[in-house]
Amino acid sequence: MSYVIIGNSVAAVGAIEAIRKVDKEINITVISDEPYAVYSRPLISEYLAGQVKEDMMGYRAPDFYERNGVTTMLGRKITEIERARKSVKLDNGEEVAYSKLLIATGGSPFIPPMKGLGLGGVMTFIKMDDAKKLDAMVPELKHVIVIGAGLIGLKAAESLHHRGVKVTVVELANRVMATVLDVEAGNIVQKALEQAGITIITEDTVAEIIGDSAGMANGVKLKSGKALDCDAVVVAIGVIPNAGFAKESGVEANRGIIVDDHMRTNLTDIYAAGDVAEGPDYLNGGVRVMPIWPNAYIQGKIAGFNMAGVDREFGGGLAMNSIELFGVPVITVGLSNVESDDLEVLTKVEENSYRKIVLRGSTVVGAVFAGKVERAGMVTGLIRDQIDVSDMRDRLLADDFGYIDFPIELRKERLGVS
Amino acid sequence: MKRVYAKEEVCIGCRLCEVYCRTEHSKSKNIIKAHKKETPRPVARVLVEELRPVSFAVQCRHCDEPECVESCITGALTKDESGAVVYNVDKCVGCWTCVLVCPHGAPQRDLERRKIAKCDLCPDRETPACVDFCPNGALIYEER
Ligand SMILES: Cc1cc2nc3c(=O)[nH]c(=O)nc-3n(C[C@H](O)[C@H](O)[C@H](O)COP(=O)(O)OP(=O)(O)OC[C@H]3O[C@@H](n4cnc5c(N)ncnc54)[C@H](O)[C@@H]3O)c2cc1C
Ligand code: SF4
Ligand code: SF4
Numbered sequence: 001m002s003y004v005i006i007g008n009s010v011a012a013v014g015a016i017e018a019i020r021k022v023d024k025e026i027n028i029t030v031i032s033d034e035p036y037a038v039y040s041r042p043l044i045s046e047y048l049a050g051q052v053k054e055d056m057m058g059y060r061a062p063d064f065y066e067r068n069g070v071t072t073m074l075g076r077k078i079t080e081i082e083r084a085r086k087s088v089k090l091d092n093g094e095e096v097a098y099s100k101l102l103i104a105t106g107g108s109p110f111i112p113p114m115k116g117l118g119l120g121g122v123m124t125f126i127k128m129d130d131a132k133k134l135d136a137m138v139p140e141l142k143h144v145i146v147i148g149a150g151l152i153g154l155k156a157a158e159s160l161h162h163r164g165v166k167v168t169v170v171e172l173a174n175r176v177m178a179t180v181l182d183v184e185a186g187n188i189v190q191k192a193l194e195q196a197g198i199t200i201i202t203e204d205t206v207a208e209i210i211g212d213s214a215g216m217a218n219g220v221k222l223k224s225g226k227a228l229d230c231d232a233v234v235v236a237i238g239v240i241p242n243a244g245f246a247k248e249s250g251v252e253a254n255r256g257i258i259v260d261d262h263m264r265t266n267l268t269d270i271y272a273a274g275d276v277a278e279g280p281d282y283l284n285g286g287v288r289v290m291p292i293w294p295n296a297y298i299q300g301k302i303a304g305f306n307m308a309g310v311d312r313e314f315g316g317g318l319a320m321n322s323i324e325l326f327g328v329p330v331i332t333v334g335l336s337n338v339e340s341d342d343l344e345v346l347t348k349v350e351e352n353s354y355r356k357i358v359l360r361g362s363t364v365v366g367a368v369f370a371g372k373v374e375r376a377g378m379v380t381g382l383i384r385d386q387i388d389v390s391d392m393r394d395r396l397l398a399d400d401f402g403y404i405d406f407p408i409e410l411r412k413e414r415l416g417v418s
Numbered sequence: 419m420k421r422v423y424a425k426e427e428v429c430i431g432c433r434l435c436e437v438y439c440r441t442e443h444s445k446s447k448n449i450i451k452a453h454k455k456e457t458p459r460p461v462a463r464v465l466v467e468e469l470r471p472v473s474f475a476v477q478c479r480h481c482d483e484p485e486c487v488e489s490c491i492t493g494a495l496t497k498d499e500s501g502a503v504v505y506n507v508d509k510c511v512g513c514w515t516c517v518l519v520c521p522h523g524a525p526q527r528d529l530e531r532r533k534i535a536k537c538d539l540c541p542d543r544e545t546p547a548c549v550d551f552c553p554n555g556a557l558i559y560e561e562r
Pocket of ligand 1 (some may be wrong): 006079104106126151155273293294491
């Protein structure tokens with residue numbers, strides 16, 4: 001008996017920690033193609049900015065694997081699942097048998113076809129090695145084009161800016177972080193970026209990357225016809241689940257691997273969690289890929305418990321983001337940027353802050369906080385627990401909204417106050 | 419595990435718990451120096467909510483399955499053997515993900531340090547400072 005986990009990131013850790021709560025004995029093997037012990041992926045931007053050193057990026061203590069009795073096979077890629085033999089195949093043909101398997105392989109950058117992708121200096125930004133490569137290039141860089149103004153693109157832009165590199169971000173939508181931020185919050189973030197000196201071009205995209213005779217990128221041509229010089233291009237358009245090998249081995253997948261509320265795939269003893277999975281969506285129903293850190297940990301945890309024989313149900317993923325760019329914090333939760341007749345929106349706009357609450361009937365289903373984000377989780381809690389807010393409606397936008405606004409019974413239950 | 423509970427009917431909203439929390443978490447542990455001299459200024463890990471005539475103090479609940487620990491992107495927050503949810507300030511990068519997920523609004527933003535501050539149950543004391551110094555006995559530290 002042995003549990004095998006493919007991928008060595010946060011979903012894997014969630015699973016390991018849950019399994020070990022239940023079962024101290026069973027063998028756990030983690031196989032991943034990145035050669036590093038588990039690190040905090042979001043910190044690659046802080047690493048590039050020079051704000052966090054490599055030795056501070058470990059997500060768990062250095063003795064994590066030893067303490068949890070986990071065998072690691074790092075720098076190794078899985079190419080196939082041999083269902084009949086219950087084993088996974090490594091890129092060198094070696095096989096590792098499993099009694100239960102967790103696929104936690106995350107995602108890879110989405111790169112649309114365009115001319116010039118093979119040129120030197122064309123990069124993506126989701127792995128430690130990407131950050132190291134960019135870090136080594138920084139002394140030579142004068143101007144970098146970032147394609148995509150999502151969270152990853154903007155983090156890369158901010159980090160390069162901190163290192164003294166001029167950055168231009170090109171985004172197809174009409175604003176930054178358009179999938180999660182509404183117009184108001186998008187403007188606040190964009191203003192902060194532009195004031196810092198980052199150029200943002202919206203409603204345009206890179207049509208072609210141009211190179212010099214040595215095969216190095218030295219410019220881009222935009223769809224609008226505009227041409228820009230540069231010495232590197234970071235493609236940060238989106239992330240697609242690493243589900244290909246599993247799909248070819250018979251695991252049912254859409255965009256991501258489809259899992260039920262126990263993180264089970266369509267195949268017996270095979271589970272999936274994290275950015276690779278398409279799991280139940282809490283607010284919308286159905287299944288959806290939700291590529292965020294907290295969701296990956298929680299899905300991993302649920303998978304781990306169920307693998308170890310403890311029945312634990314996943315309540316569904318809740319979309320959420322917290323990001324701070326150039327000193328401006330922004331938090332979004334749930335249906336933060338959806339317009340629909342059954343939704344009611346309350347907003348408060350102030351000099352340097354913005355607060356929005358989205359209601360469906362008498363429950364909160366979405367929120368945005370920009371500038372002032374204090375105690376935002378109180379609202380996240382209302383969303384997660386679908387609390388009836390009829391009696392606190394007019395206080396939801398207050399900066400000091402808190403337990404004082406809760407019905408006394410609910411407050412007592414939550415806090416144990418007497 | 420032992421947790422801090424508030425008795426709202428005896429809380430008068432004097433905010434001394436905040437004062438003593440800041441002092442306990444200061445460098446000098448001296449009430450005057452902590453409030454007048456230290457930079458960065460210490461931040462209170464307990465928050466008094468008030469809407470006259472009701473007031474009470476709220477701090478981290480040291481949850482059984484803490485959302486903050488599961489969501490922290492750096493591993494700065496952990497649940498220790500005693501059950502206390504503690505954090506390693508050196509690892510915190512001020513991403514505010516814990517602020518986003520904590521249903522009790524417990525993690526406070528320390529804007530000068532760009533890191534969070536939250537109740538650690540005062541590891542250097544037998545009873546947390548807020549409980550010891552509340553003049554009205556409005557905070558109790560007990561197992562429930
Ligand atoms: C720059 C950046 C900033 C981010 N910031 C935030 C943030 O602030 N907040 C937030 O919530 N989220 C953030 N995210 C997203 C977050 O990092 C992901 O949601 C999270 O890492 C997903 O974890 P995971 O365990 O599912 O997989 P991943 O972290 O993607 O890890 C999967 C691992 O599996 C490996 N693997 C893939 N295929 C194979 C194979 N066939 N064989 C062996 N190994 C394989 C991969 O190489 C990788 O090491 C950020 C992401 C990036 C890139
Ligand atoms: S910070 Fe919040 S979520 Fe974390 S243990 Fe404390 S009360 Fe629970
Ligand atoms: S603000 Fe600090 S403690 Fe909170 S989630 Fe981010 S890194 Fe973790």
